[in-house]
Amino acid sequence: MTKGYIHSFQSMGTLDGPGIRFLVFMQGCPLRCGYCHNPDTWHRQNYTYYETPQQVFDRILKYKHYFGDHGGVTVSGGEALLQPVFVRELFSLCKEHRIHTCLDTSGCIINDDVLELLTVTDMVLLDIKFSDKELYHLHTKADMDTVMRFLSVLEKRNIRTWIRHVLVPDLNDSPEQLFRLKGSLQGYTCIEKVEFLPFRKLCEEKYRTLQIEFSFAKYREGNREDIESANRIFVC
Numbered sequence: 346m347t348k349g350y351i352h353s354f355q356s357m358g359t360l361d362g363p364g365i366r367f368l369v370f371m372q373g374c375p376l377r378c379g380y381c382h383n384p385d386t387w388h389r390q391n392y393t394y395y396e397t398p399q400q401v402f403d404r405i406l407k408y409k410h411y412f413g414d415h416g417g418v419t420v421s422g423g424e425a426l427l428q429p430v431f432v433r434e435l436f437s438l439c440k441e442h443r444i445h446t447c448l449d450t451s452g453c454i455i456n457d458d459v460l461e462l463l464t465v466t467d468m469v470l471l472d473i474k475f476s477d478k479e480l481y482h483l484h485t486k487a488d489m490d491t492v493m494r495f496l497s498v499l500e501k502r503n504i505r506t507w508i509r510h511v512l513v514p515d516l517n518d519s520p521e522q523l524f525r526l527k528g529s530l531q532g533y534t535c536i537e538k539v540e541f542l543p544f545r546k547l548c549e550e551k552y553r554t555l556q557i558e559f560s561f562a563k564y565r566e567g568n569r570e571d572i573e574s575a576n577r578i579f580v581c
Contacts, residue, residue, distance in 0.1 A: 349401065349431035350392040352385070352423055356408055362447040362468060362507075364416030367405045369435070374424040376451055378474060379484045379561045380513055382548040386423035398434035409444060417445025419470070426450050429458040436465040452495030453487045463498065468505040471496060475517050476526035484516075499535050506535045512567045512575055513544040523578045541575045543567025 355368040373389035374381075385391060405418055418439050420432050425448055436446040448462070449470040473492060475481040481489035499506050508530060512518045530536060544567040552559040 346397060347431050347434055348395055348397050349428050349435075350389045351394040351396060351401070352383070353393060354404060357411065358419065361419045361421060361449055362417065362470060363445075364413060365411050366416050366419045366447070367408050367412075369401060369418065369420045371420060371423040371425045371428055371432070373427045374422055375427065375487065376424065376453060377486045380511060380544055380564075382545070382551075383423070384548070384551055384555055384557055389427075398431060398438055401435055402438040405439070405444070406442070409442065412444065415445075417447060417467070419447040419449055421449035421470075424451060424453065426452075426454040426459050426462075429454075429456075429462040433458070433462040433465055436462065440465050450495075451485075451487070452492040455491060455495055455498065460498070463502060463504060466504060468507070469499055470507050470509055471499070472509045472511075473526065474511070476522045476529060477517075480517065493529065496533060496535075500533050504535055505537055506533070508536055508539040509542060510539065510575075511542045511544055512571050513561065514565050514567055514571060516564060518567075518571055518575065520578060523575055527579055539579055541572045543569075543572060 350372040352370040352372040354370070358366045358368040361368055370386065372386055372392040374387050377387070420435065425432050432448070439446050445467050446465060447468040447470060448466050451472050451474070474485050475489065478489045481487065510526065530539065544564060546562065546566055549559055549562065
């Protein structure tokens with residue numbers, strides 16, 4: 346029986362996909378992003394819940410009447426692609442009950458199980474961390490080429506995609522890097538929008554508790570002006 350390692354649930358989310366959504370945060374992530382807000386999700390053995398897809402779906406079903414025509418379920422992390430069989434079975438249950446499914450991911454894994462998961466995925470929130478391959482690997486320990494291949498799969502399958510990009514002032518917010526990001530996304534008809542998110546330091550206490558160095562403490566937090574500046578580059 347498939348079971349999933351889960352960090353937490355949120356019943357009335359409004360920021361991770363369209364409408365009102367039930368959020369499932371999976372436990373475990375292969376990336377080590379310098380600005381990660383949830384270092385407590387990195388290691389699978391630190392899970393809070395260990396449940397079957399049916400058990401999680403039973404939680405979701407209690408909130409279905411809030412979803413309306415636009416809401417649904419978003420599975421995030423950690424990294425949801427580490428547990429693709431579990432997420433696929435959960436999404437299959439959602440599809441049987443006409444509940445919209447959304448995957449919030451870094452796109453860092455592509456294998457047969459992930460491809461099968463995408464057959465029951467209505468939408469993807471794809472977090473592209475950096476536009477520069479060297480910076481991407483330096484600050485995430487992952488490979489940007491894999492992420493772009495994942496985006497190509499979404500394009501081929503015509504899966505609705507929102508791009509997310511955290512702006513870290515003086516690191517990945519220069520016009521040069523933003524124009525590079527813009528260029529790398531051109532031609533993808535599956536992309537409906539690009540959303541810039543400001544870097545925040547609300548996670549610092551978690552790092553102290555876990556005795557992990559927060560290397561991004563040296564950067565200032567992002568603000569509205571940073572977001573507006575990035576948006577101007579993307580609409581020009």
